[in-house]
Amino acid sequence: MTAKSHHHQKRKKSKHHAPASSITTFEEVDDSSVNGESKGQKVVSVLEYLFPVVAGLCLWRSVSTGKESSPWSTLLLGRSQRLALDDDIINWTTLLPEPQSSDLEEALGSYSASLCRFVMSQSMVPGGSSSAGWGIFSLVDIEPQDKLLYGDMRIQLVDVQNHQYEGLAHLLYNYTWKAKYGTVEGTEVQTVVPGMSMLSNSGWDHHFQAMAGKPTPPEPGTDGTRGSPTAGSFTHYHNRQYFAIQTVPKGQEILVNYGQNFVGEKLAHATTDGAAPLTLASLQKPVSELQTNGMCLDNIASAEAPGRGGRGAFATRDLLKGTVVVPLPLIPLNRTSLDMYTDSRYPNAKKQLLLNYCYGHENSTLLLFPYSPVVNYINSVGKDEPTNAVLRWSAQAQNLEQSLQDSAQDILASRRWGLLLEVVATRDISQGEQILIDYGQTWHDAWTRHVQQFQPDNDCSRSPPYVYASRLNQLKMVRTQDEQAQNPYPDNVETFCVYQYSETIQYNPWPHHQHGSKKDTCRKVTHEACPPHTRMVPDYLRPCRVLDRKEGDAFYTVEVLNDDKGSVDAGSIPWGERHIVTGMPRNAICFLDKVYSTDQNLASAFRHEIGLPGGVFPTAWMDLE
Ligand SMILES: C[S@@+](CC[C@H](N)C(=O)[O-])C[C@H]1O[C@@H](n2cnc3c(N)ncnc32)[C@H](O)[C@@H]1O
Structure with a gap:
């Protein structure tokens, strides 16, 4: 079974799980969840703590949305x-x-x-x-x-x-x-x-x-x-x-x-x-x-x-x-x-x-x-x-x-x-x-x-003009949805947030998680938050909408979404839930280029x-x- 279909199985199970809302707690990242490979992990884990720590107070609430993205299947290319x-x-x-x-x-x-x-x-x-x-x-x-x-x-x-x-x-x-x-x-x-x-x-x-x-x-x-x-x-x-x-x-x-x-x-x-x-x-x-x-x-x-x-x-x-x-x-x-x-x-x-x-x-x-x-x-x-x-x-x-x-x-x-x-x-x-x-x-x-014959991609005809996402990641402040309605970002970028709640935890043999009381958790992320000019989309990066900004430019309230490709993994937001995160620090919000938007395409x-x-x-x- 491929990794993706395995995740999909897990995901299906979770549909029948009644989500509860509660204040989240933090957990240390278990690197094996990201890495999935034992070779070299000892070295990895030691140096990983050198990366900046990104953490936020995370709270999610569940509200029915009635919408689910379809599972994404992929042709694997053998070896x-x-x-x-x-x-x-x-x-x-x-x-x-x-x-x-x-x-x-x-x-x-x-x-x-x-x-x-x-x-x-x-x-x-x-x-x-x-x-x-x-x-x-x-x-x-x-x-x-x-x-x-x-x-x-x-x-x-x-x-x-x-x-x-x-x-x-x-x-x-x-x-x-x-x-x-x-x-x-x-x-x-x-x-x-x-x-x-x-x-x-x-x-x-x-x-x-x-x-x-x-x-x-x-x-x-x-x-x-x-x-x-x-x-x-x-x-x-x-x-x-x-x-x-x-x-x-x-x-x-x-x-x-x-x-x-x-x-x-x-x-x-x-x-x-x-x-x-x-x-x-x-x-x-x-x-x-x-x-x-x-x-x-x-x-x-x-x-x-x-x-x-x-x-x-x-x-x-x-x-x-x-x-x-x-x-x-x-x-x-x-x-x-x-x-x-x-x-x-x-x-x-x-x-x-x-x-x-x-x-x-x-x-x-x-x-x-x-x-x-x-x-x-x-x-x-x-x-x-x-x-x-x-x-x-x-x-x-x-x-x-x-x-x-x-x-x-x-x-x-x-x-x-x-x-x-x-x-x-x-x-x-x-x-x-x-x-x-x-x-x-x-x-x-x-x-x-x-x-x-070259016709430049006429940046001036676009409003606002094309910009590499990496350049936006250098900005201190992120506009809220309301602000973006007046003053949008270029359409080649999307906002993603560092967010990893732990749905997999319900499959953990810990007894107090077995009876529908899923632990809502936002992990401490010990990785660099924003991979510039890319759409890496590891499990801890999710598309998000910026709802509010607090304390100057420092903290944000965001809604975390699922990937519009419909891909499903252990950290996908379950059907019928809305995950609103408060206290998200600026460096946990990333601008990423949209797929097919870059020069190569x-x-x-x-x-x-x-x-x-x-x-x-x-x-x-x-x-x-
Ligand atoms: C084998 S790659 C050479 C390395 C390339 N400059 C790079 O950064 O990856 C061939 C490409 O380099 C660029 N290139 C090489 N020589 C060039 C030249 N004299 N004038 C313009 N572009 C050139 C073209 O984009 C060409 O398709």
Whole structure:
């Protein structure tokens, strides 16, 4: 039974329960209710108390409304749900990463300018050449809590099951995470997280040395906000940062926690060649071998790149002409799998944003998605601008000659592992310089057409104009419903409140809760209240209407509502009840963007794959006219 249907069952039971009204009490949050995953919880719970405490005096009354939202069912996408990593297992977790904007400064400042720290090499996980593929190895000794590489980019795949997704099966089953932070982008969102999340292999039981920290909220960036042709053409989600959770000696392959024993079961019973049980120590390579054959992964870091849509990739050290700047392991995808159908539910849909991060050729069905750290940030020069780097096939690609002769369909059908491009410096590149390749004539033509035809989302015609919810969350005061009637907020935002009464408590075996005397409780919430610019909607965030304001801007009376998607969970407001909360502090009221309102969903957003240079994309793969 899925988590959702389980909740639904609970919810049904509660209909027959007569609610009583009473003053609420507070409870400490039991983190397992949010997290649902035991791994790493000890660390979670300790650091969680570092978050600001949000609490309010909560009182609910029940009044019949006669209205119930319909249960929401969802198509689960097999194993991909099991990964469930993004923001979920590590929900509000442990080690707080710095915002990604500091990556470059950090890379330039504290990292040794000359030494490569992390390399890509063939994995030592058993079955390496056929199943585990590439892996990430450390060239330095690592201590617990050290940052590993830079934060991963997150790309939201929207409502795949309602569009074309057959060709995405491999990606979805093996490489996507459940998106909570990205849920603002659609009804069902899965997150593709190229970088450490996709390139490193999974550990087993407690055998893994890295965990992702709390992801940072989406950043609109200084470039490409509404009104610019770049709006919606790049992701706002960054910084899935990994940290070491134990000592990692140099030469070691770094295994991360995928959660839910994704690969773990297999590895738990694996043995080394000498039939000894597999240990982390058996996944080591000689440092000299890695220095010779490993491909450096930390020559580039990301930072804002004004004028080129969002962010870019910058050299963390001086790179001589001819240096391999970064390897690009590739996942083959079918072009049609990124098509989105347009119907009344998805009027703006056209292509998944992922297309902008794929390499391809206009005459081929085949798209290639690179998944090593930071590569997806590499921008193009403008038309006729000079480049400082170029793409070519790597000599370390697996079965390259055969692959270049096979058809696009063969490659798609075989879900080929080992296709590998590399970015090579075409001149000396200085530390801090942006890496710029040429996306090709077809891309430039498409971009020029897009800029010429671009009609900005005319903010001035809207009253009040579009604003990112994150900006409203910085305001000290929230308008009441009456005030909003005179002075409304922009229609792309909604108010949510931190509220978690405990309906589940009636299923608790405590005897005094068994006889209809449900304990009305509003929990002390030890999380940050408002996740900016997102609609995370964890159990403790509910849509709400602001009824009254007290003591200046400090406290509010709100009515807490159910999600208009009709989703039902343990904390849904039961049918026939109204939950009015008094004494709600300002920071427990959050502005969230409405689903489908953000840049990624703009009808005008640019969508085009990156062109591989002439001669690099093999003619054998060109199966379209
Ligand atoms: C592979 S991504 C590059 C990283 C991207 N800047 C980001 O922040 O995610 C490709 C997208 O970057 C933007 N881009 C790259 N080069 C550009 C350029 N020369 N001019 C305008 N936009 C560019 C476009 O939005 C394009 O679809």
